[in-house]
Amino acid sequence: MRQLNPTVKFSAILLAGLIVSFQNNLLLNLVLLGLFALITAVYLPILKWLRLWLWLSLAAVGVFFSGYFFLQEKTGGGQWAGWQLSAQTIYGLQLATRIYCFGFLGASFAATTTLTAFIESLQQQLHLPTQFAYGIMAAFHVAPLIPQEYRQTQLSLWSRGLSAPWLSTRLMTPLLVKSVRWSEVLATAMISRGFTAEAPRTHFKKYQVQWFDWLFFSGLIILTIILSIF
Amino acid sequence: MTKKLAKWSLKDVIMVGITAIIFGVIYLGAVHLGVYLGVLLTPFGLAVLANEFIFGIWFMAAAFAGYVIQRPGAALITEMIAALLEVFMGNFYGPIVFVSGFVQGIGTEAGFMSNGYRRAGWPQLIIGAVAATVTSFIWGIVRSSFSGLQWQLLLSIFVIRLLSALLFSAVLVKIVCDRLAKMGVLNSYPIGTAQQ
Numbered sequence: 263m264r265q266l267n268p269t270v271k272f273s274a275i276l277l278a279g280l281i282v283s284f285q286n287n288l289l290l291n292l293v294l295l296g297l298f299a300l301i302t303a304v305y306l307p308i309l310k311w312l313r314l315w316l317w318l319s320l321a322a323v324g325v326f327f328s329g330y331f332f333l334q335e336k337t338g339g340g341q342w343a344g345w346q347l348s349a350q351t352i353y354g355l356q357l358a359t360r361i362y363c364f365g366f367l368g369a370s371f372a373a374t375t376t377l378t379a380f381i382e383s384l385q386q387q388l389h390l391p392t393q394f395a396y397g398i399m400a401a402f403h404v405a406p407l408i409p410q411e412y413r414q415t416q417l418s419l420w421s422r423g424l425s426a427p428w429l430s431t432r433l434m435t436p437l438l439v440k441s442v443r444w445s446e447v448l449a450t451a452m453i454s455r456g457f458t459a460e461a462p463r464t465h466f467k468k469y470q471v472q473w474f475d476w477l478f479f480s481g482l483i484i485l486t487i488i489l490s491i492f
Numbered sequence: 493m494t495k496k497l498a499k500w501s502l503k504d505v506i507m508v509g510i511t512a513i514i515f516g517v518i519y520l521g522a523v524h525l526g527v528y529l530g531v532l533l534t535p536f537g538l539a540v541l542a543n544e545f546i547f548g549i550w551f552m553a554a555a556f557a558g559y560v561i562q563r564p565g566a567a568l569i570t571e572m573i574a575a576l577l578e579v580f581m582g583n584f585y586g587p588i589v590f591v592s593g594f595v596q597g598i599g600t601e602a603g604f605m606s607n608g609y610r611r612a613g614w615p616q617l618i619i620g621a622v623a624a625t626v627t628s629f630i631w632g633i634v635r636s637s638f639s640g641l642q643w644q645l646l647l648s649i650f651v652i653r654l655l656s657a658l659l660f661s662a663v664l665v666k667i668v669c670d671r672l673a674k675m676g677v678l679n680s681y682p683i684g685t686a687q688q
Contacts (some may be wrong), residue, residue, distance in 0.1 A: 276587040283588075283635045314584060317527070324530045324539025325636070331537030332645045353640050360637060368586020377580040389668070393502040394573075401509025404575055408510075408517050429518060429549075429660075435670050436513050438556075444509035446680075453501060453629050459502065 263301060263374040268383040270475040274482045275371050281486045288352070290489040291359035293428055298366035305373040318365040322358040328355035377402055383469040393459040400448050411440055497569070504561060505573075512553040516581055522546045536550030540638075540645070544652040547655045554600035555661040556619065559612045559669050562682040567604055567620070569668065571597030588635070595631040598625030600661070612683070617666055621657040646650030 263368040264269070282290060303311050330350045347355075381399055384390040415436045419426055507609045521542075524646025530542035558567030575593025578625060583589055604612055630651050633639055638646060679683035 264554035272587050278592065279586075280591070283637075288639075317584070320527055320531060321539075324534045324542070327534050328540045328645070329641070332642045333627040334640055334642050355592070357637060360600060364585050364588050364635075368582045371586045372579055372582075372584065377577075380580075391498045391500070393500060393505050394497060397502050398509050398573060398576065399503025400625040401506050401573075402508050402580065403512060405513045405517070405577075405581065408514055412517070417546040420600055429664070429665070431668055431671065434664075435671055438511065438668060438672055441514055442507060442672070442677050445503055445510055448506050449501070454657065457502065459498070 263305060263370060264475070265472050266473045266478055268373075268380040269469075270376050270471055270479050271371060271375065271386040272380070274479040275367050278482050278486050279364060279367055281483075281490060282360065282460075285490060286355050286356050287490060288359060288490075290486060291356065291363045293489055294486070295359055295362045295366060297360075298370045301370045302366055302373055306369070314365065314369055324362040325356040325361055326358040329357040334467065335356070342464070356465075379467075379469075382465065382467060385466060387471065388468045391459060392463065396452065397449075400452065404444055407444075408437070411437060416420055447462050500557055502536065508557045508561070508570040509552070509573055510565070511512070512570060513576055513581070515549060515553045515555070515556075516574060516578050518568040519546070519549045520581070522549060523665065531588075531597055538645075539655045540636075540649065541652060544649055545656055546660075546674070547628075547653045548658070550628075550657035551600050551621060551657055551661035552665055554597050554615055554624070555603075555620055555665045555670065558604045559617060559665060560678055560681050560683045562604065562609055563611050564609055565601070568594070568597035571600065592631060592635070595627045596624050598616060599627035614662070614666065618658065619661040621662045622654065625650070625654045 278294065282294065296314070306314065310443045330353070333350050333353045378399065381390070381395045381473070412433065415433055416426065419432060424432070508547075523546075526543045526546060529545075530539040533539045533542055542604075552569040556569040557570035560566075571593045572590065575589045578593075579586055579589055600620040600623070602623040603616045603618070606616060606619050633646075638649075669678070672678050673684050676684070
């Protein structure tokens with residue numbers, strides 16, 4: 263998975279997710295769940311993998327009971343893999359397995375791709391404009407400063423005997439002032455060091471679409487389509 | 493598409509990127525709250541409602557950028573950037589979040605489109621919030637397959653999300669932006685010059 267072209271990987275997973283979205287297919291959900299749970303198990307440390315199961319399970323159990331209690335047509339039911347299940351259970355399971363399915367599909371992408379690789383590949387495969395590529399990367403690397411800044415504003419309010427709830431304008435305003443200032447400073451710094459959007463660029467690492475990218479893309483899509491039909 | 497994107501300046505890209513991350517960080521904090529609330533609501537089958545109360549925070553980055561930059565595509569592109577950054581900040585739903593970002597961005601964009609991007613004010617923010625609620629609701633039904641749920645539950649999802657969108661992405665964004673404009677922080681943007 264790490265060797266795959268990020269753009270192709272992204273498109274394949276996105277398309278598979280869309281195919282899952284537009285139908286209610288328990289078998290498809292389960293197969294993708296199993297497959298991508300295995301793939302993520304290879305790339306994620308075991309504790310992170312278990313934590314992913316925990317978070318997804320919390321969401322999935324909640325959705326299961328929503329589906330179970332609030333199904334419109336409660337009559338009927340059916341056999342599934344030899345088990346007699348009520349319509350409510352089937353609907354609940356369809357909703358819950360979908361959560362796992364999206365979760366593991368997404369995690370398999372995030373665990374094997376870095377932002378830099380993805381942006382570089384978007385630039386080379388889809389011609390993402392340069393200022394977006396480097397602007398997004400610059401913004402991403404500002405992220406660690408934000409909780410720090412938030413905490414500082416909170417502390418300075420406390421020291422004056424003021425308090426502010428979590429989304430109050432008192433805390434938001436300084437943060438947004440900073441975001442405007444940071445963007446001005448960063449953009450000036452980048453431009454003063456010779457950044458231009460128009461100039462032709464060479465790339466240290468070349469991203470190409472190779473045969474195994476096509477294999478992954480077509481393999482995943484053909485698998486989802488076959489499972490959708492049967 | 494690529495040509496239109498090429499007109500953006502580096503400063504604007506970084507600004508919307510950082511804004512998107514700020515709202516993303518706030519949202520991640522809120523998500524933990526949402527999960528606990530969801531666990532509490534699970535025995536009643538109402539866990540799907542937990543996230544709806546804070547859903548409006550999703551639209552804030554788009555509304556903020558659309559209101560400040562006032563240019564075609566600002567809201568949509570910001571929401572897409574926000575979705576992209578979120579994937580790498582630990583939202584495990586991955587690429588599918590990108591579709592959600594697109595859908596929500598289109599909704600918010602509709603508000604600013606409604607008067608041809610000339611001036612943005614209350615009507616544009618409110619139309620944007622309502623449209624984003626509608627588009628994200630339709631996509632939510634498709635993505636989560638909620639079409640089989642009872643209409644009462646779907647209606648409560650819609651109403652709570654609408655109220656949340658109005659509170660966060662219309663009222664709160666308007667208050668904060670106007671305050672920033674008054675401070676002179678946004679003088680290099682259309683909103684700053686419009687307020688003077």
